[in-house]
Amino acid sequence: DQQVKQNSPSLSVQEGRISILNCDYTNSMFDYFLWYKKYPAEGPTFLISISSIKDKNEDGRFTVFLNKSAKHLSLHIVPSQPGDSAVYFCAASARYGGSQGNLIFGKGTKLSVKP
Amino acid sequence: EAQVTQNPRYLITVTGKKLTVTCSQNMNHEYMSWYRQDPGLGLRQIYYSMNVEVTDKGDVPEGYKVSRKEKRNFPLILESPSPNQTSLYFCASRRLAGVNGELFFGEGSRLTVL
Numbered sequence: 001d002q003q004v005k006q007n008s009p010s011l012s013v014q015e016g017r018i019s020i021l022n023c024d025y026t027n028s029m030f031d032y033f034l035w036y037k038k039y040p041a042e043g044p045t046f047l048i049s050i051s052s053i054k055d056k057n058e059d060g061r062f063t064v065f066l067n068k069s070a071k072h073l074s075l076h077i078v079p080s081q082p083g084d085s086a087v088y089f090c091a092a093s094a095r096y097g098g099s100q101g102n103l104i105f106g107k108g109t110k111l112s113v114k115p
Numbered sequence: 116e117a118q119v120t121q122n123p124r125y126l127i128t129v130t131g132k133k134l135t136v137t138c139s140q141n142m143n144h145e146y147m148s149w150y151r152q153d154p155g156l157g158l159r160q161i162y163y164s165m166n167v168e169v170t171d172k173g174d175v176p177e178g179y180k181v182s183r184k185e186k187r188n189f190p191l192i193l194e195s196p197s198p199n200q201t202s203l204y205f206c207a208s209r210r211l212a213g214v215n216g217e218l219f220f221g222e223g224s225r226l227t228v229l
Binding site: 006009031032034036041042043044045046049058089093094095100101102104105106107108 | 205227
């Protein structure tokens with residue numbers, strides 16, 4: 001049973017436009033959410049995170065929105081650049097309930113930004 | 116430079132030949148973990164360690180062993196590798212255990228079992 005779902009395996013956007021990557025989760029104990037970016041032949045790198053006490057967190061061109069009632073989060077990249085082309089993983093963790101902060105990852109969405 | 120180092124980066128082996136993938140971090144992190152990445156399946160946790168001599172199973176531990184004798188090292192052991200363990204493996208660490216926070220990942224080890 002997948003606890004973190006990224007239902008779009010791929011997304012293609014034009015340079016300069018907005019990229020919106022979506023993520024859904026099922027475990028109501030999750031209280032911390034992260035996005036990672038992964039280039040080929042490299043390890044995942046942390047991009048941005050949000051605690052469940054917030055509904056928005058912004059860092060430069062990247063904004064993460066959290067809708068707890070819908071158990072949904074999204075990553076917005078504005079404006080998108082060709083260098084943003086990568087696989088993006090959504091991850092979630094729960095400090096309590098026995099999960100001990102372990103990160104559960106989605107399957108990833110491959111973003112392609114066309115010049 | 117703060118980093119998580121994995122070795123080897125690439126390895127081709129045969130079924131049943133024991134192998135170890137090493138992982139070392141230089142950040143004095145408490146928490147370490149191993150993940151495997153497979154097409155269409157994302158990143159799945161194999162084992163994790165909350166501190167020295169404290170390890171526990173993740174979601175896909177079958178066929179793997181780990182040890183944490185020193186804080187900086189967390190090797191992944193495949194006692195008798197099988198073709199279904201062909202995968203891309205990532206070691207990761209975090210400063211504190213038992214709390215939320217970002218993980219720092221190594222560059223990955225691509226393993227092929229024939």
